[in-house]
Amino acid sequence: LAKTTQPISMDSYEGQEVNITCSHNNIATNDYITWYQQFPSQGPRFIIQGYKTKVTNEVASLFIPADRKSSTLSLPRVSLSDTAVYYCLVAYNNNDMRFGAGTRLTVKP
Amino acid sequence: GEEVAQTPKHLVRGEGQKAKLYCAPIKGHSYVFWYQQVLKNEFKFLISFQNENVFDETGMPKERFSAKCLPNSPCSLEIQATKLEDSAVYFCASSQSQGYFNEQFFGPGTRLTVL
Numbered sequence: 761l762a763k764t765t766q767p768i769s770m771d772s773y774e775g776q777e778v779n780i781t782c783s784h785n786n787i788a789t790n791d792y793i794t795w796y797q798q799f800p801s802q803g804p805r806f807i808i809q810g811y812k813t814k815v816t817n818e819v820a821s822l823f824i825p826a827d828r829k830s831s832t833l834s835l836p837r838v839s840l841s842d843t844a845v846y847y848c849l850v851a852y853n854n855n856d857m858r859f860g861a862g863t864r865l866t867v868k869p
Numbered sequence: 870g871e872e873v874a875q876t877p878k879h880l881v882r883g884e885g886q887k888a889k890l891y892c893a894p895i896k897g898h899s900y901v902f903w904y905q906q907v908l909k910n911e912f913k914f915l916i917s918f919q920n921e922n923v924f925d926e927t928g929m930p931k932e933r934f935s936a937k938c939l940p941n942s943p944c945s946l947e948i949q950a951t952k953l954e955d956s957a958v959y960f961c962a963s964s965q966s967q968g969y970f971n972e973q974f975f976g977p978g979t980r981l982t983v984l
Contacts, residue, residue, distance in 0.1 A: 780950075794972075794973075801977075802964070803960050803976050803977055803978055804960070804975050805975070806973065806974070809972065849910065850949030855925050855927070856927070857902075857928075858915075859904075859911075859912035861910055862910040864939070
């Protein structure tokens with residue numbers, strides 16, 4: 761059974777780099793990995809998407825090792841406003857959408 | 870519009886009553902998705918549409934849930950005979966035509982409370 765697994769929570773301090781790992785053991789060759797951020801009482805917001813190796817945009821990087829069984833969202837120099845829940849989403853075999861349970865990131869001053 | 874709109878924001882129903890939720894996707898987006906978020910965090914995929922056609926309905930509890938996306942109308946998700954366990958936030962999302970797994974733009978959600 762396809763499953764997307766991530767840590768329940770993480771703490772960090774302002775200015776630090778935060779790495780959140782998602783496990784997706786049953787990922788297939790053509791499946792993409794997408795990360796979303798959710799603030800309370802809001803819908804999730806897209807952060808980054810990748811398929812292999814490394815993807816970087818203005819807010820984050822996504823690292824995907826060769827076996828693709830996991831991926832790591834990297835947030836450089838977090839601020840208090842990055843406190844949110846971060847979700848990993850994998851669409852297994854291009855039709856089975858599975859979110860992870862979310863990682864609650866708390867950034868402290 | 871440039872944002873996904875969902876109405877109502879809150880909906881309260883007694884057990885056994887019908888609930889109907891609406892979603893207006895971003896103009897020009899071909900795909901619409903419905904998700905159920907329970908227990909604060911957990912998302913469950915319900916159904917997706919490509920324009921007015923059902924694309925994937927593997928997550929839908931079909932005995933009580935139905936959904937439509939008709940031309941020139943908001944999409945809708947209807948729950949017949951609601952149960953206590955249907956209490957959740959229901960999110961609608963839309964994405965552009967380039968691909969089913971492109972970035973999804975989520976609405977603010979509808980919080981359904983079944984008493």
